[in-house]
Amino acid sequence: MTRLLINRRSTLKMLGAGAGALATPAIIRPAFAQSNVLNVTTYDKFIPQSFIDQFRNDTGIEIRVRLTDDQGKQYNALAAEGTSPTTDIVTVTGHRLNQFLKSNLIAKLDSGRLKNWSNLAPAYKDAPQLTVDGSTYGLPLLAGFEGLVRNTDYTKETDSWAIMFDEEFKGLTSYIISDFLSITMRYLGTDGDYVTYENKREEAQKATNEARDFLIKHKPQVRKYYDAGSEIQQMFVNEDVYVAQAWSGPAAKLIMDGHPVELSVPKEGTYGFLYSFNVVENAPNADNAYKFLDALLASPEIGAEMVRQSGFASTFAGVDSALTDREKAASVLPDEQVQRIQFFSPVNRDMKNEMIDRATAEIKAA
Structure with missing residues (x-):
């Protein structure tokens, strides 16, 4: 496995790119295809409730959120489930990616299945934190x-x-x-x-x-x-x-x-760090996972709402135009600090x- 190497140039390139409630966490059933559900492990305020509601209306798929507050806890829970995971998507930071890959916990991302992939800010399409041996292992989400x-x-x-x-x-x-x-x-x-x-x-x-x-x-x-x-x-x-x-x-x-x-x-x-949404290896609802990721990329307003809720910078193109001056000022640093x-x-x-x-x-x- 090729190491992920991140230099100062990629750091500057990526940083220069660009208290709503989540759904109540539901009980996640054993791992088998459930057709109309999607199980996501993520941090509080990462997925806008408005998106959850719209996604269900558009697709009939219910998003079940399992909240986490620590990468180690998330890794341990997924590793304990082995080849029969009860979640479909996890939220990994780039510098912890190798840990998940070594245990075969996350799958390669087929960006060809995401028609909205081009809506990522250019600096994030080939994010070095998520690229190993030429393959991408997650959708860049927030920096x-x-x-x-x-x-x-x-x-x-x-x-x-x-x-x-x-x-x-x-x-x-x-x-x-x-x-x-x-x-x-x-x-x-x-x-x-x-x-x-x-x-x-x-x-x-x-x-x-x-x-x-x-x-x-x-x-x-x-x-x-x-x-x-x-x-x-x-x-x-x-x-x-x-x-x-x-x-x-x-x-x-x-x-x-x-x-x-x-x-x-x-x-x-x-x-600095980069969060990504990653499809779990042997995810019981992998098709729904790709529908979810593609829907997230559909509009800059979705990325803007993620910024408003989490405070982190979005990886999606065009998000700045959907933010107020105060919202933009809260996440913009002077060049010397970047x-x-x-x-x-x-x-x-x-x-x-x-x-x-x-x-x-x-x-x-x-």
Whole structure:
């Protein structure tokens, strides 16, 4: 299997391309063709309810949504089902694609079955995160990054992650430990994505331990470690925190809703990611999956509604024309900040996951 390699040029090309409720998750039946249903595992607010309703009216197919909030949980659930999956589509980030492929969990995407494939923004049609040995393994959906978020009423403009460790905001910060650990490594001058540590386990462990100890030392800064985007949104709304690390989607949604929040990429840089919808290997309703993916691509307004709900940037062409000025401003960064975003790489993921997971547990327990 050829590795997925993502360089800065592809990062810039892709980023420059372009609180509704989901259906109540239904019980997913055993894996066999069900003809009039489609089982989708995805994140909250990724599929607009208006699209779900229209798709059912047009096709007679019922979309059953199973919500997830973590790539690892999604992978474990699918792996446990083996060759008899109970879901048809999963939502994978590009840097985790190899993990799913190694276990034969997702199928090649036949873009020829999608008459609306041309409606993708040009930069995403051959997204390197989703291409292996010349084959595509998913429909690019939404792009995002790990950003610095601050309440502009209580903080001054800053260009550094150092604000997360400023004594002035003791007890007023928050982050996802596993995500912020990688950013902290970058802040300290080491490789938070572990690409340069391939076959250098001792060096990787030293860098991980340094970041772990740094976060433990600054643990009094943290009001609460969080897991889901909705949690950090609520903390900002309640003014429980003034600064945080957060995914760009939830932060941009706060800006769209008029909250006094700024989203930025500090001078030390950050990491970006690409979500995709992927057809599961042996999906019981694969034909319905392709109908669903093609329908998603049918109109820029569908992509725009996904942006409004999730806050992430759309991969669909023409979406900007369907967004308001405030919605566009919430997801647009100055060029110099875009230059600071590096897409997560799949290289050396096993080592990274192992060390990050262990350090995360140690930080929580400290």
